[in-house]
Amino acid sequence: MxxxxxxxxxxxxxxxxxxxxxxxxxxxxxxxxxxxxxxxxxxxxxxxxxxxxxxxxxxxxxxxxxxxxxxxxxxxxxxxxxxxxxxxxxxxxxxxxxxxxxxxxxxxxxxxxxxxxxxxxxxxxxxxxxxxxxxxxxGSTYLLEHAPGPVRQLAGLKPARERITVMDSALVYDDVIHYMFEAKCNVCHNPDKQKGALLLTEPAHIMKGGDSGPVIVPGDASQSELFLRVTLNPDHDDFMPAEGRTPLTKEETALLEWWIEKGAPFDKKVVELSREERINGYLREVGIGEKKPFLASLAIASVAREVQDEIVAEGFKLKTIATNSPWLEASYSSYNPDKLSEQKLSTLTNAKENITWLTLSRIPLKDDWLSHIGRFTNLTKLWLNQTAITDEGIKHLVQLKNLEYLNLYGTKLTDEAITDIRQLSGLKKLYIWQTDITEEGVAQIKESLPEVEVVYQYPSL
Amino acid sequence: MDLYNEARKRKLEFTTRRHFLKRCGTGLGGIALASLLGPQHLLGRGMGDNAGPDTLPHFYPKAKRVIYLHMAGAPSQLEMFDYKPKLEELHDLDCPESLLEGKRFAFIQGIPKMLGPQHSFERYGESGTYVSELLPHFSNIVDEVALLKAMHTDEFNHAPAQLFLQTGSPRVGRPSIGAWVTYGLGSENENLPGYMVLVSGGKSPSAGKNAWGSGFLPSEYQGVQCRNSGDPILYVSNPDGMSRDIRRKSLDAINAINKEQYKEFGDQEILSRIAQYEMAFKMQLSVPEVMDITKEPTYIQALYGANPGQASFANNCLLARRLVEQGVRFVQLYHWGWDMHGDSKATSLNEGLKTKCLEIDKPMTALVQDLKLRGLLDDTLVIWGGEFGRTPMRENRGGRIMPFYGRDHHTEAFTIWMAGGGIKSGFSYGETDDIGYYGIKDRVHVHDLQATILHQLGLDHEKFTYHFQGRDFRLTDVHGHVVKDILA
Structure with missing residues (x-):
């Protein structure tokens, strides 16, 4: 008993x-x-x-x-x-x-x-x-939280604020901290439930605290009850969220700490607070990031099976770059006894929207064949290293604005190609080791494309 | 069909309709329960998203290939990367008992002495990374690599620790990471195996060939070891009097017989065998070509410090580059001889370690530089490291003073570096305490490293499974977190 x-x-x-x-x-x-x-x-x-x-x-x-x-x-x-x-x-x-x-x-x-x-x-x-x-x-807002705007208006609720996920304009409280509280804390700390007399729905209530006094000490996470409680050993009686609800992730606690350390501001933008590189990583983790990479931002349809089979029959290797992705990587082996021809390349153009990585390394390409490749507008990576192309060929590539990686090492390119390379505005990495492009040429490329990393000679080589 | 499935089939054959109906009561109840507990699991394997390799990679890969430089024997992080001036001050003092309580070491007994760093350090590169005097070449490329300084593992003996690192389990029988990766992603070159292994340093790693085994995966995914002299792979050339045409015809005949066998028994391993015969036939042409480093210009050979015809880490680094250039998915190097206990000059921190570092410094530096110049470093992940670290205490095997300075095996802290393949460069991740005994910030476990390697190849380590003997197996078992902080 x-x-x-x-x-x-x-x-x-x-x-x-x-x-x-x-x-x-x-x-x-x-x-x-x-x-x-x-x-x-x-x-x-x-x-x-x-x-x-x-x-x-x-x-x-x-x-x-x-x-x-x-x-x-x-x-x-x-x-x-x-x-x-x-x-x-x-x-x-x-x-x-x-x-x-x-x-x-x-x-x-x-x-x-x-x-x-x-x-x-x-x-x-x-x-x-x-x-x-x-x-x-x-909580009383639970039922209509995801209701369409008009339904929410009928019920007399504020229209839901669209979360901003772009780093430059996201607000640190509304889009990061409040979002986290809503997901993990406010089931219990809302106006209807108020566990421990603590409300985490409005800035004023958050700063007021609960039964045991204020929960946030701006500028000092280690003195802030709220931060301490979510970082306790999960087996501890005082650990939050209680009752076996989903705990905050490592990234979320790190962001909470960062927000409190920066003075727990409610109206500042994310970019207004100083932050280490790793905080950016954590922000990405909770959905706040820079613009989406090119491949993720564009929705296109997959290439029909028959078209793919036709390309493979010509001797190309063709494969999606990830499962369920419309994007393809294509290559042609220099060991293929059936040599690449212009006719084969024109078959490849049937998938020109979808091919984003193309490898033609060590293939005796002719300059005018590149006119086909110039039509692959969604190419992001292109390997033309150790091929027979010359300055004439590069002229065909100037339309490839999405190209980020271009490998031209071991080709006969000279400074004549610089004018065309400079037009590749999306370029981030350029490989031109073992070409006749001079240091001066490299300087010219960097002048118009300051973002690009040109690899042409290792300092200690 | 393997023994297990054979036995299962037999058992099923004895089950009659009466048995079936008799058991239906609990069976249907079970189905109902399963649908309540987790409807997503109701349809079982194959309907979910963790099915075979045809659904891979899971997401856009940052790396397409891996070169893993495994320093078998475990190099001393305290003499190479993890600079601890405080340990210098404590040199030759008795180790406080608080550090020894409840600890078990491979060799240290009683109270050992603390051992200060035996080589001097300086900062290099824009990142100001500490590198020891033992690695003068490597200090030039610190801005190209990420150092993981708070690695830790579970095993303190070489063979289990090597297996743990390479297969995710300290016991034999699991597939190695290279086998997993080639099983999942295949080879980019159908004329070469997807997983090649190159061994140098005088001996094979303690874990033996299990370290590159395929475990329960089909055996065509095991690592193919290349020899350092003679034919790179045994019997790769045809014997006298055997022309390539005759070889082709005999293979066709053997394959026909094997296909008959497969029709009769349905054993997957027969398909593996056919695939291996075909691969061997292709390799007879491709291997001698790719393995011939004399084809490299002399300045490249000099860059690596390679000497054609001699067994060396330098030759293997150069070969590794040639192999990834040809689309080999996973190149595994082992360099043996890092076990510096201090029981002889050759295993001392002052002499032996110096020799070892001399053997690897130039080649590994050249490998990173060469990959970079060719534009391969972007999508080739290079990893360097041992299977565990070494103690900040001096080894006192059997309680006696060793003739030379040496350190014991240590699981709690060691350093590895990674380059390329979508890993951030020019920074150090993780910190150890003042004497390098424990990682105190951003510790990375061996399973975390494995999860991260798979992640860079576009594989989700939690979804990438293989069904064997009634359960789904993963490289990382039930552990591992991707170390997102080091991803570019």
């Missing part, structure tokens, strides 16, 4: 309320459904209906007792709790009344009418009680 005495039995049983409460709900609704069926179909369900109502009343009473126990734990919005409590009690009482009336229907004519309206009323109070119960558990 000591075990029972040691434990807080009220709370122990109270937490079974959400479990038990669905039984009376089911029984009463069942009674309603049976009533409709017997009304339409002339099936004799009278006894079943009566028992369903009785069971609803009995389990309803048990749910009421457990519910009162749970309410004694505190931390709930008073008015919502009252509404839930009284509608719940009313449902049970009405259910019992409906049962008694049902049993005695034949005794008086008025009972028939009274029965119908009692059952209807029970179903209505049941719906209301259920809604308030849901609000108590999940």
């Amino acid at each position: 000591t075990i029972l005495l040691e434990a807080n039995l009220t709370l122990f049983f109270g937490r079974f309320h959400p479990l038990l409460v669905h039984l009376p709900i089911g029984f009463i609704i069942l009674a309603g459904i049976f009533e409709m069926i017997s009304w339409k179909k002339k099936v004799d369900l009278q006894l079943a209906i009566a028992y369903a109502l009785l069971a609803g009343a009995i389990f309803g009473m048990m749910a009421i007792v457990l519910g009162l126990m749970l309410a004694s734990e505190g931390g709930y919005n008073e008015s919502a709790l009252n509404a839930h409590k009284w509608t719940g009690i009313a449902t049970t009482v009405l259910s019992l009344a409906a049962y008694l009336l049902k049993k005695n229907l034949h005794k008086a004519a008025w009972m028939q009418k009274a029965y119908q309206s009692t059952l209807l009323l029970a179903l209505i109070t049941l719906t209301v009680a259920g809604h308030y119960g849901g609000s108590l558990t999940h």
